[in-house]
Amino acid sequence: MIRVFSEKISTRVTHRPEPERAVTLARETRAAGIVVTPVVHEHKRLGHGLALTELAERT
Template identity: 60%
Template sequence: MTRVFSERSSTRATRRPELEAAVKLAGEIRSSDVAVTLVVHEHKWLGRGTELAMLTEELKTSDVGLEFLTGELKGSHGPSGIVFTVLAAMSGMEREYLRDQEVSLRDIATGAKKGQHSSPATVMRMLREHDEQAATAASA
């Protein structure tokens, strides 16, 4: 069975009714002991910060897999796999980064300060750059 949910809102939107409906349906189908995979264009469309952490935990708890059609995490990922851990960790790192930039927790949670929220792809890029700088410093 395939069901398509389409949403044209920004990834910065705090309320995403189509995504919420897709996750709810996936959980309901999974509770009938049927394997379910939520297919998303790219991981950044799942949300940011606390929304991403909550969504990741909900999918993991419901035992719903993820498949990304494009991007750095392209492919299928089971709920017990490392991708769920990485997504949750990225949302936590993003919150720490924003705290270091003196963005309040309320602003992080609500997305009140547009343009200051890093996407998971940005966080991954920042981590790669940090690792490259650390490797260069260690070999010098």
């Protein structure tokens, strides 16, 4: 299954609904025993500095 999450808002915005949806889906899919491989077009779209660390800890 391939899902595409796209967001075109400033990277400075703190609430990012599409990445949140992607993380939630990845977590649920992985809990069902399915391998999840996220692919990101631009790493800066995930966040900066500590935001990336927090994202890694949540998934």
